[in-house]
Amino acid sequence: DEVMVAPLIRTTISDDRGDEPCYDGYPASELINKGYEIPHVVGLLWDKRLISKQEAEIIKRIMMLSADHGPCVSGAYATILAACAGIGLSQSVAAGLIMIGPRFGGAVTDAGRYFKYAVDNKMAVDEFLAHMKKNVGPVPGIGHRVKSLRNPDKRVKELVGYVKSLNIKTPCLDFALEVEKVTAAKKDNLILNVDGTMAAVLVDIGFPIDSLNGFFILSRTIGLIGHWVDQKRQDSRLIRLFDYLVNYAAPKRREV
Numbered sequence: 001d002e003v004m005v006a007p008l009i010r011t012t013i014s015d016d017r018g019d020e021p022c023y024d025g026y027p028a029s030e031l032i033n034k035g036y037e038i039p040h041v042v043g044l045l046w047d048k049r050l051i052s053k054q055e056a057e058i059i060k061r062i063m064m065l066s067a068d069h070g071p072c073v074s075g076a077y078a079t080i081l082a083a084c085a086g087i088g089l090s091q092s093v094a095a096g097l098i099m100i101g102p103r104f105g106g107a108v109t110d111a112g113r114y115f116k117y118a119v120d121n122k123m124a125v126d127e128f129l130a131h132m133k134k135n136v137g138p139v140p141g142i143g144h145r146v147k148s149l150r151n152p153d154k155r156v157k158e159l160v161g162y163v164k165s166l167n168i169k170t171p172c173l174d175f176a177l178e179v180e181k182v183t184a185a186k187k188d189n190l191i192l193n194v195d196g197t198m199a200a201v202l203v204d205i206g207f208p209i210d211s212l213n214g215f216f217i218l219s220r221t222i223g224l225i226g227h228w229v230d231q232k233r234q235d236s237r238l239i240r241l242f243d244y245l246v247n248y249a250a251p252k253r254r255e256v
């Protein structure tokens with residue numbers, strides 16, 4: 001007798017029950033043989049749509065520009081620290097990924113959310129900044145520890161220049177650039193950063209807000225894996241901070 005069992009989970013993106021996986025219905029073999037690329041797979045699995053060639057090119061550029069930003073940023077540093085402690089690849093990469101949050105790399109979703117909110121509600125920049133100050137805090141997508149008007153972020157310029165050259169409608173990006181004009185005039189490191197730029201562009205090409213941090217996570221995973229392999233290749237030693245890098249502010253040793 002057949003037994004009816006209520007399904008445990010429901011999926012709407014992929015199916016592996018045939019001889020190969022289908023991404024939102026498209027067989028993987030057809031995608032690879034018909035010239036589709038990684039951004040198309042992202043489009044199918046994250047937004048259930050076969051994106052255009054132009055959208056795929058934008059995503060490819062976002063991924064290439066954000067794949068790594070050297071060893072000093074929170075994510076790479078955490079992965080390197082773990083690698084040097086002898087931790088395996090997946091855990092070391094996870095350690096780096098865990099650093100991606102509201103200050104480092106994980107501001108993409110919220111940047112997209114608030115820029116879109118401002119555009120949808122036809123807010124003026126000053127009104128938006130006042131709203132953020134009162135209700136949210138630092139504007140996600142704005143500000144950088146080392147990049148500034150005097151030391152611009154070439155990744156941002158490159159992405160903005162490319163997207164602008166396409167002559168597509170970019171209301172979120174346009175708004176984000178207007179925000180930057182005001183914030184950077186107040187303090188020169190309050191520029192539109194790489195998270196904010198990706199966010200605005202991705203909202204403009206229709207990606208769902210909840211998927212946006214995924215673009216940084218996916219791209220930066222390439223770099224984190226690179227840092228782990230790099231440390232292994234060099235047979236790096238355990239890292240222990242030198243005392244002179246610590247401000248010991250605890251009370252001096254005393255008698256009980």
Ligand code: Q5B
Binds near residue numbers: 104138140187195196
């Ligand atoms: N202030 C990024 O800040 C950072 C403000 C602001 C209004 C803001 C800060 C921030 C929003 C989150 C964000 C993504 C923490 C950054 C990335 C990838 C990366 C990383 C890499 C890569 C840097 C000093 C004063 C304070 C603040 C005010 C700062 N940001 N006001 N809106 N957004 N941004 N993150 O320099 O009056 O002195 O109290 O949180 O978008 O992660 O390369 O490193 O590829 O790996 O540490 O590029 O901007 O300055 O936080 O001490 O603030 O500026 O209120 O004002 P800092 P803070 P006051 S891209």
